[in-house]
Amino acid sequence: MKRINFDLRELQAFIAVAERLSFRVAAEELHLSAPALSRRIDKLETMLGVKLLERSTRHVELTNVGRVFLEHARSALGELEGAMLGISDLAAKRSGVVTVACVPSVAYYFLPTVIDTFAQRYPLIRVRILDEGANTVLNDVVNRRADFGINFIGTQEMDLEFEPIFSERFVLAVHAGHRLARRRKVRWEELCDERFIAVGKSSGNRVLLDSALAQSPRRPTSFFEVAHVSSLLGLVEARLGVAAVPQLALPPHNHSTLKGIPLVCPEVSRTLGLLRKKHNPLPHAAQILYDLIKEEADRR
Known part of the structure; x- marks a missing residue:
């Protein structure tokens, strides 16, 4: 059986591009140049012997094989992240980024307490907050520019799950x-x-x-x-x-x-809730922040 030899960087690069459908946005989040990111995707596709992404200068789209592989890649990376974050010595050394879209009022006086707790536990995991209007927050989650959102609209969206946290x-x-x-x-x-x-x-x-x-x-x-x-x-x-x-x-x-x-x-x-894509498991670090937000809402 042929051994497929690639590391997590290629997997992370593919997931970032597949979720954002943008090489530019993915490159910014991974702190890579666009050519370096493209090389990682090329290497992964070469090793797998399949095309995962259809891309042009203006458009990125998953192939059918890419959609199937994305779910397996998320699952594999999520299990590994969960294992590492579950070990206290390694948790403090984990790095990465969690992107949260939220309406500004939440960013001002609610999120800081939660982010402080999260940062103390995982000091190397960065949190990116997209504080925008309700419609933009909705679009950020739909288009996967954010891992999840905090909003007061979105209950009617078929592809989204809205979990109320407080009124x-x-x-x-x-x-x-x-x-x-x-x-x-x-x-x-x-x-x-x-x-x-x-x-x-x-x-x-x-x-x-x-x-x-x-x-x-x-x-x-x-x-x-x-x-x-x-x-x-x-x-x-x-x-x-x-x-x-x-x-x-x-x-x-x-x-x-x-x-x-x-x-x-x-x-x-108005009822504020956590907004996420249905049938789309959050990255482990994002899930931890998601759960901390629910805990803080219950406490208040």
Whole structure:
């Protein structure tokens, strides 16, 4: 029986290209030049005696053999990574990268605690965070630019698995010196007389709020409009108006300038969940971070 002699670098190179369908993106993640990455793929195909990828200057696609081999390669590499990460002495020496796509509010005040725990256990495994809008996060997971995502949309996608982790309410963000800052709750209709700041209509949060308030007889209209929640909060801190934001978007309690007040009539909330491709096992390091995020959500 002919012995096939290749090392993990060729296997990792193939998986990276196959999952991203991009030599450029895969090369960046593996810290290789595009020619070096291409040589590894060529070497693997030569040793196997089959073509795994169809490629041109603009397009990369798996062959039928490549699709079958990808599942075996993931399984083999996952088992090896699991074995190595399960041994404490080796775990600290493991390297690699986990890519997580998430909405910005999660990146600001939720993920840092989890990533700190992960980094202490696996100091050489890098975490790449793609903090983008909800639609971009969805596309990052669908197109495998991210190992998994944290989002509040995606439940209707047939190829994706959405695992809820917690719900959060929308609150009114006001400056601490605003006349509403001492209120225990505020009705949506009361915002009609305020300078209301909103995110653009392409934002997932805007779509959610517009849908929830569609039947309200009086609803606020935007005086200012921005693209990102972080910019929105900056305008609130500058005393330019008030805004409705997810609870997670606000800094921790006792912030010197920003206050969050529950919005009622109606109460509007969103459910955040972990988003991943169905029937596609996560790399072992990504699975560990995925599980840590669930644990932190349960703790909160």
